[in-house]
Amino acid sequence: MAMTNCVVVIVASISCLVISFPGAATAIANPLPHVPHSHPPLAAAATATAMPLINPGIQKICAATSNPKVCVRSLGGPYVEKGLTRVDPTWALVQQAHAGINATERAIVKAKKALNDPSVDAECVQVCLDCYDSVMDSWRDALTSLQLGNGFDVANQLSAVSAMTSSCEDAFSGDDPTVVVISPLTKVDRLILKMASNALAIQEMIFPRSN
Numbered sequence: 001m002a003m004t005n006c007v008v009v010i011v012a013s014i015s016c017l018v019i020s021f022p023g024a025a026t027a028i029a030n031p032l033p034h035v036p037h038s039h040p041p042l043a044a045a046a047t048a049t050a051m052p053l054i055n056p057g058i059q060k061i062c063a064a065t066s067n068p069k070v071c072v073r074s075l076g077g078p079y080v081e082k083g084l085t086r087v088d089p090t091w092a093l094v095q096q097a098h099a100g101i102n103a104t105e106r107a108i109v110k111a112k113k114a115l116n117d118p119s120v121d122a123e124c125v126q127v128c129l130d131c132y133d134s135v136m137d138s139w140r141d142a143l144t145s146l147q148l149g150n151g152f153d154v155a156n157q158l159s160a161v162s163a164m165t166s167s168c169e170d171a172f173s174g175d176d177p178t179v180v181v182i183s184p185l186t187k188v189d190r191l192i193l194k195m196a197s198n199a200l201a202i203q204e205m206i207f208p209r210s211n
Helices: 042-048 056-063 068-074 089-114 122-148 151-173 186-206
Strands: none
């Protein structure tokens, strides 16, 4: 089976250190005349344009998942939902499942484009397309089971999402866990896996496991 070698470019972020010097305590000869500010102070401007806080309900739910940032984006982003009155695990799981469906749809689009790339193993891509069809069914079946209040089936369907998505990556690695292959679908696969993991964590909030 052919392999696809991809070069992963790691972009390092550069942080800037801003050093402020305290003003001198003694008076300075011939000081410059005071010029009134025509704009609000920088601190005030920054406060005025600051991003709203995360909805407390969303923040609490996402903090209990393994991928909080992905969770927050899936549940509507970091902005305060002023009109949102019902933030609970059931609502969150529905939102996460729909976000997972959208991510899987993007994966299907990427896979179909990859079929036209001669450098990518078409057989592996076809395996992924078949897996994505099953993933879509599992997301939707999880929502149906949630409506029926069947926590066992919800968990099974979300686990199936993870299993089928992993099967896509396994197609490129030949089921060899020691082989690290970056396929054209690796990035979106990893996102779907994170969403499925988050959904399982939220599912446990709705249907706690009995000890």
